[in-house]
Amino acid sequence: MKRNGLRALGLAACTVTLVSLIGFAAVDLNSIVANELIEEISKAAGLALVDSYTLKTVEELETLAASGRTPGIRLAADRALYIVTGEEMALFAKTNDELLALANAGDHDAADMYMFKIRTRFVKPTQVEEFLLTVTSDAVARAAGKLLGGFYVPGSPIGAKTEAELIALAKNGESLGLRVAAATALTAIWIESKPLTIDQTRSAILGVTLQYPELAYAYQGYLAYLFSI
Amino acid sequence: MKNVLILAGLLVACSLTALGQGYATMPADALVFPVGVAGTVYEDMELGVRGGTLNYANITDPKAWNNHTAKETSTTHYTGRMHRGMLNLDHISGAIVPDFAKSYDISDDGLVVTFYLRQGIKWSDGVEITADDVLFTYNDVILNEDVDCNARAGQRLPDGTYPLMEKVDDYTVKVTLSTIYRPILNSLSFNLMPKHKLAQSVHKLNPSVPAGTFNQTWTLDTPLSELVGNGPWIVTDYQVNTGVTMTRNPYYYGYDPAGTQLPYYDKIYVHIVANQDVSLLKYRNGEIDVFALRPTDIPILLPDSGRKDYTVAITDKAGYGTTWICPNQDIGLADGTNAEKRELYRNVKFRQALAYLLDKDTMIENVLNGLGTAQWTGLSVPSPFYAGRDIYGGPITDNDSVIYEYDLAKATALLDEIGVVDKDGDGWRDLPSGAPLVMELNTNDNTVRVAYSLIIQDDFRAAKLNCNFQVIDFNTLVNQLLGGTGDIILLGLTGGDEPNSGKNVQTSCGNLHAFRFSACDDPDEVDLRIDELMDLGANTFDLDAAFAYYKEYQRLLAQQLGYIYLCQQTFQYTYYNYVGNANMASPISTPAGDNGLLSELCFDKRL
Numbered sequence: 001m002k003r004n005g006l007r008a009l010g011l012a013a014c015t016v017t018l019v020s021l022i023g024f025a026a027v028d029l030n031s032i033v034a035n036e037l038i039e040e041i042s043k044a045a046g047l048a049l050v051d052s053y054t055l056k057t058v059e060e061l062e063t064l065a066a067s068g069r070t071p072g073i074r075l076a077a078d079r080a081l082y083i084v085t086g087e088e089m090a091l092f093a094k095t096n097d098e099l100l101a102l103a104n105a106g107d108h109d110a111a112d113m114y115m116f117k118i119r120t121r122f123v124k125p126t127q128v129e130e131f132l133l134t135v136t137s138d139a140v141a142r143a144a145g146k147l148l149g150g151f152y153v154p155g156s157p158i159g160a161k162t163e164a165e166l167i168a169l170a171k172n173g174e175s176l177g178l179r180v181a182a183a184t185a186l187t188a189i190w191i192e193s194k195p196l197t198i199d200q201t202r203s204a205i206l207g208v209t210l211q212y213p214e215l216a217y218a219y220q221g222y223l224a225y226l227f228s229i
Numbered sequence: 230m231k232n233v234l235i236l237a238g239l240l241v242a243c244s245l246t247a248l249g250q251g252y253a254t255m256p257a258d259a260l261v262f263p264v265g266v267a268g269t270v271y272e273d274m275e276l277g278v279r280g281g282t283l284n285y286a287n288i289t290d291p292k293a294w295n296n297h298t299a300k301e302t303s304t305t306h307y308t309g310r311m312h313r314g315m316l317n318l319d320h321i322s323g324a325i326v327p328d329f330a331k332s333y334d335i336s337d338d339g340l341v342v343t344f345y346l347r348q349g350i351k352w353s354d355g356v357e358i359t360a361d362d363v364l365f366t367y368n369d370v371i372l373n374e375d376v377d378c379n380a381r382a383g384q385r386l387p388d389g390t391y392p393l394m395e396k397v398d399d400y401t402v403k404v405t406l407s408t409i410y411r412p413i414l415n416s417l418s419f420n421l422m423p424k425h426k427l428a429q430s431v432h433k434l435n436p437s438v439p440a441g442t443f444n445q446t447w448t449l450d451t452p453l454s455e456l457v458g459n460g461p462w463i464v465t466d467y468q469v470n471t472g473v474t475m476t477r478n479p480y481y482y483g484y485d486p487a488g489t490q491l492p493y494y495d496k497i498y499v500h501i502v503a504n505q506d507v508s509l510l511k512y513r514n515g516e517i518d519v520f521a522l523r524p525t526d527i528p529i530l531l532p533d534s535g536r537k538d539y540t541v542a543i544t545d546k547a548g549y550g551t552t553w554i555c556p557n558q559d560i561g562l563a564d565g566t567n568a569e570k571r572e573l574y575r576n577v578k579f580r581q582a583l584a585y586l587l588d589k590d591t592m593i594e595n596v597l598n599g600l601g602t603a604q605w606t607g608l609s610v611p612s613p614f615y616a617g618r619d620i621y622g623g624p625i626t627d628n629d630s631v632i633y634e635y636d637l638a639k640a641t642a643l644l645d646e647i648g649v650v651d652k653d654g655d656g657w658r659d660l661p662s663g664a665p666l667v668m669e670l671n672t673n674d675n676t677v678r679v680a681y682s683l684i685i686q687d688d689f690r691a692a693k694l695n696c697n698f699q700v701i702d703f704n705t706l707v708n709q710l711l712g713g714t715g716d717i718i719l720l721g722l723t724g725g726d727e728p729n730s731g732k733n734v735q736t737s738c739g740n741l742h743a744f745r746f747s748a749c750d751d752p753d754e755v756d757l758r759i760d761e762l763m764d765l766g767a768n769t770f771d772l773d774a775a776f777a778y779y780k781e782y783q784r785l786l787a788q789q790l791g792y793i794y795l796c797q798q799t800f801q802y803t804y805y806n807y808v809g810n811a812n813m814a815s816p817i818s819t820p821a822g823d824n825g826l827l828s829e830l831c832f833d834k835r836l
Contacts, residue, residue, distance in 0.1 A: 088510060117506070120525045120680060123598045150528025157527065157543055157600060184532050191535030225536050 029227060033072035040205045040220035046072030046079075047220075048227035053080035082109060092117075104137045111139035115147050125151035125159035132177035145177035149184025154192075163189055170215040171208075179214035187221030198226045248463060249355030251479030252490070258331055258347035259484045262830060264810075266486060270321040274810045276485055277493035277832025283808070284517045286500040286508035288674065289703040290469060294456055295447040296420045297370050297378045300741060301707045302723065306499075310475060310828065311353075311458030312420035315344050315363060315402070320827040323726060323817045325414040329358065329421060329459060329482070330402075339409050339770065342417065346400040351480040352423050352457045360396040365424035367394045369431050370443065376431070377444045379740060382733035383416045387764035392417075409768050411775060412729035423457045461492045461829035473499040483829055493809070493832035504674045512803070513537075519804040519811055519826060523677055524598035530803055539805045540812070546800040547602050547610040548816050550724040552678070553792040554587075554670070554685065556580060558745040559713045569660045575745075578643050580790040584633035585640035586688045589796050596680040597798045604794035605630050606783040607735055609724035611816070614766075614776055616783035621776035631787035640692050649694075657695040668696045669716035673703035681795055682719050710743045718743075719795075725817070728779045729767050735786060736760045744791035755789050800825070807834045 033045040053061065053076045061084065064077035082088065091099065091113040099117065102110030122128045128148040135141045151159035152166060161169070161182075166189070169182035190196070196204060201223045209216040263269040264276055289303040296308035315330035327333060330344040350358050371380050372391055384391050386408055393405045404417060428434045430446040447456065449467070456464055461483060462475035475497040483491040500517060502508050509529065512520040515537070522530065522541070530541050556574040561567025573579050589603040605627075608615050613622035617630050644650070648661035660666045670686060672678040682698050689696040696717075701709075709715035722734060722741070733739040737756040738749035748756045759782055766778035786792075802825065804811035809832040814825040 083514075088514070089507075092507070092510065116510075116529065119529060120596070120676065122528075123525065123595050146532070147528055150531045153531045155534075155541070155543070156531055157524075158598065188532040188535055221536075 032227075033070060033076065036070070036072065038202075038205060038209060039071045040209055040216045041202055041223065042070045042072030043075045044072070044220045044223035045227055046070075046074070046076035047224035049076040050079040050083070053077055054084050056080065058084060088113070100140070103139045103143070106137075106139055108139045108142065111137070111143035112146065114140065115143040119147055122147065128181075129178070132175050135175075135177060138176060141175065141177040142180050145180025146184050148177065148181035149188070152181055152185035153188045154185075161185065167215065170218055171212045173214070176214070180217070183214045183218035183221070186215075186218040187225075190218070190222040191225050194226075196222070198223065201226060248353055248465070248476065248479050249351065252351075255484055255488050255490065256347070256349045256482060258349055259482050260328060260331075260347070261484050261486055262491070264485045264830060270319070271830075274813055274830060275832075276487050276489070277809050277830070278836050279489060279493050279495065279832070280836045281494050281833035282496040282498050283494045283519075283828060283831060283833075284498050284500065285519050286502045286511055286517050288502055288504055288508065290501055291449065291467070291473065292704050292707070293448045294451060294453075294464060295444075297366075297376065297380060297422065298444050300379050300711065301704070303703060303707075307462075307464050307473060307475065308420070308458075309460070310462040310497075311456065311460045311464060311478075312422065313460045314418045314420045315346070316414055316418035318418065318725070318817065320815050320817060321813060325418055328418075329363075333414075339413075340406045342404045342406075342413060343397070344402045344404070344417075346402065347482060348400050350459070350482045352425075352459055353463045353478045353480055354423075354426075354457045355480065356423065356425050356457075358421065358423075358459055359399045360402050361399070362421055362424045363402050364394055364396055365428060366419065366422045369424075369428070369434055370422055371419055373431065373433060373443075375433060375440050375443065377441075377740070379733055380416075380419050382736060382739045383412070383729060385732075386410050387768035409770065411767050411770050412727050415727045415730060421459055423459075426455065426457045462497060465496075470501055472501055475499070481829070485830075492829035494828070497828060505676050515805070518808050519802070519814075521825070522801050522803050524596075524600045524798060524801065525676075526803075527598065527801070534803075537805070538807070539803055541803045542801065542812070542814070543600070544800045544816075546816050548797045548800050549609040549611060550721055550797060551604055551607060551609065551792070552681070552719070552721040552795045552797060553604075554583070554717055554719045554795070555710065555715070555744045555792050556583065556668075556717045557713060557715050557743075558791070559747050560716060562747060563713060569662055569664060570666070573647075573649065573660060573666070576647055577788075577790060578647050579649065580793060581633065582640040582643040582647075582649075582692070583689075584790055584793050585636045585643070586685070586692055586694075587633070587793065587795060588635040588684060588688055590635065591684055592681050592796045595684070596677055597796065600801065601796045601798040603796050605632055605787050606794060607731055607786045607792060608728055608779070608783055609726070610797060612724070612726045612728070613772075614726070614728050614779045616780045616787075618776075621772045629784075631784050635688070637688075637692060644692065644694075651693055656693060658693045666695060668694060670696055670698045670719060671701050671706060671709070671715065671717070672719040673706050674700050675703075677798070678719055678721075685719070711741075713743070713746050728782065729763065732763055734792075735782075736763055742791075755785055759785055759789075808832075809834045 029045045029049050033042055033049060036042040061077045061081040064073055065081055068074040068077055091110055096117055099110045099114035103114050125148055128144055132144055152161045154160050166182040166186045170179050170186060173179035173182055201219055205216050205219045263271045264274045266272055291307055292301060292304045296312050299305045299308055313328050316325050317328035319326045329347055331347045333342055333344045335342050352358055370376050371378050388408045390407045395403045397403050430443045432438055432440045432442055453464055461478055461481045463478050465476040466474035477492050477495055508520055509526055511517045534541050558575045560571050593601040602610050606616050617625040617627045619626055619628055649658045652659045652663045658666055670682055672682050686696050686698045710718050734741040737752040737760055762778045762782040766775045769775050800816035802814045810830050811826060
């Protein structure tokens with residue numbers, strides 16, 4: 001009994017510590033997500049809050065996803081909802097045509113799943129680039145861009161680009177898909193190299209958000225990572 | 230050590246196994262893995278901590294739990310973790326090393342091998358393991374004609390006899406050979422089975438049970454509490470189509486240098502999923518810890534590797550194993566149907582035509598994203614005996630390999646020559662008699678194999694060969710292959726460095742000689758020469774001489790085209806960085822769902 005009692009106490013102590021740590025982090029991010037005016041920074045905070053949002057009820061999440069006060073809150077709720085409702089497997093069960101129809105109607109998750117399911121058609125980055133020329137939906141273009149970013153990222157056996165090439169492409173790529181591809185790869189590079197602090201990244205976002213939204217998107221992904229570590 | 234069919238798909242009793250309490254202290258004869266010890270192949274590994282569950286996914290339910298009747302990786306994936314032998318293939322070096330035997334010696338003439346077993350080691354239920362278990366496994370299971378055993382073919386010596394295994398005492402076993410047998414250590418690395426649990430199922434030991442009873446022992450209907458092993462893991466729960474739980478064997482004799490008993494993980498949970506894409510989604514979501522990725526997964530996974538803290542390891546190491554199509558040369562033999570198709574499939578010119586229609590460059594380029602190698606024969610490309618080399622262990626030159634590059638013109642010329650032409654003008658080639666020729670190509674729900682199949686179907690059709698393609702359940706496919714009822718099956722086999730390990734596949738009476746089982750009773754000249762070459766290669770310690778025999782053997786396989794080989798992807802894997810020692814995954818082990826990990830040495834760094 002004595003031993004069990006000690007174990008129970010130990011568990012309680014750990015739980016208190018854990019709650020405190022989560023609470024500290026959440027307050028900080030919640031403040032950002034609630035008050036930040038720059039969309040990319042708000043969304044970065046939102047992305048870093050997704051895990052804690054999964055503790056909310058589906059009803060709460062639906063409300064926040066639809067009418068949360070900031071883009072970050074809406075994004076956090078939307079991503080958390082995607083997880084807690086198991087929507088990924090529901091999408092996976094759909095046919096490619098069904099997914100494409102949803103994607104063309106603006107469903108980004110369906111677009112991502114569509115590209116996931118047809119990705120074996122693309123064994124070279126040039127094939128995705130050619131595919132992008134045929135895409136008319138922004139959701140599909142973004143999803144294809146994310147896949148293409150996987151070819152562009154350093155370490156890829158085929159198609160890897162340098163950071164400078166990617167920055168140029170994220171700024172001036174001819175299509176949304178190409179710019180998203182570059183942004184996807186840039187985020188991955190920065191997460192590896194950690195070139196900027198949180199404050200520097202916020203400044204970088206401020207500098208590009210209006211002129212180069214996809215480059216800002218790349219910084220958003222990196223900032224979300226910084227917020228989460 | 231035998232080739233087995235590679236992975237890919239009953240209500241079963243689920244209960245806790247009768248696991249014992251474990252050793253009070255580290256046994257004096259424990260097997261200590263030199264984890265982190267400089268100068269050993271384990272020096273780059275880290276000492277771990279115990280606890281946690283390792284999660285990964287497989288796409289097929291097991292067929293049974295019986296190690297020595299299993300021929301498919303859907304089963305051996307589990308039995309290979311529940312059982313260990315006197316010797317084992319070292320995961321890192323690829324060498325045969327002592328395992329349950331603490332040492333062995335070989336007489337100067339190579340004809341006597343004496344094994345000194347570990348003392349005080351127990352089965353998972355707490356019963357001591359002795360020489361009696363070794364002799365039971367060898368003499369009463371593996372060499373027992375009443376048992377449908379995958380390992381028997383590899384035991385047959387070049388003079389047609391089998392090694393004589395005798396008990397010297399409870400902890401010493403002597404094996405006497407009538408002739409030199411170079412791969413004897415490979416052959417004697419069979420997994421051990423517990424006599425106290427299984428002797429009653431062996432007809433020769435217990436005549437009250439019918440012959441063949443052992444083949445129906447430790448099936449999926451067996452209560453899991455009956456399963457006993459000496460390996461690091463014991464299956465303790467199985468939910469059909471859902472998952473298999475393996476729990477640390479409290480009596481496993483592997484330890485690390487710090488005296489920590491292995492495995493480090495408390496459990497392994499194998500998620501049984503519909504296909505590899507579901508595995509990939511689970512991996513991305515962090516539901517599984519390691520994943521045997523395909524080349525087409527690389528662009529999906531790479532961008533998130535830093536954010537999610539996983540490693541995508543892209544290597545240029547050629548993978549072990551083979552992938553092939555197998556036209557069933559015995560089709561209809563059992564029920565007296567398909568006589569003309571059978572005759573056609575037995576015509577080597579027809580099989581050559583099919584070989585010329587296999588566009589391996591396109592498969593490598595379009596399915597493996599360039600990360601693969603063509604296979605021309607039945608031995609894994611990394612093997613030092615691989616026929617594409619000029620000398621034993623030399624570089625691959627393919628100087629005198631028998632190669633069938635994709636060539637539609639050659640294929641159609643061969644088909645025309647043997648009278649397989651379109652006789653009724655419907656656009657498809659017919660059998661020589663004029664009857665329609667329709668080929669059924671089947672594989673399991675493995676995206677790489679499916680992609681290969683679609684390319685093959687297209688190329689067959691381009692040659693006006695009417696080919697239907699269908700995906701069917703893995704275990705059903707295995708049953709078709711082994712039952713001789715399939716048409717053309719696309720599957721794979723595990724592989725290793727030692728050609729003799731393919732004896733159960735390539736010799737005429739091998740139990741995976743699935744392209745023509747009837748060769749056992751009716752071998753042709755080529756079959757007989759292959760059988761002879763396998764014996765000659767095994768009957769010498771001169772590696773150069775053995776290489777020459779095995780090269781001829783492989784050239785004959787390529788000319789014979791029983792299994793018609795395709796491509797093998799290079800070794801790629803991915804793991805979350807919190808899985809300690811996952812970086813030591815090896816293509817030596819079959820890269821199934823667990824990525825070729827040495828699971829007993831992996832651990833959870835988060836603990």
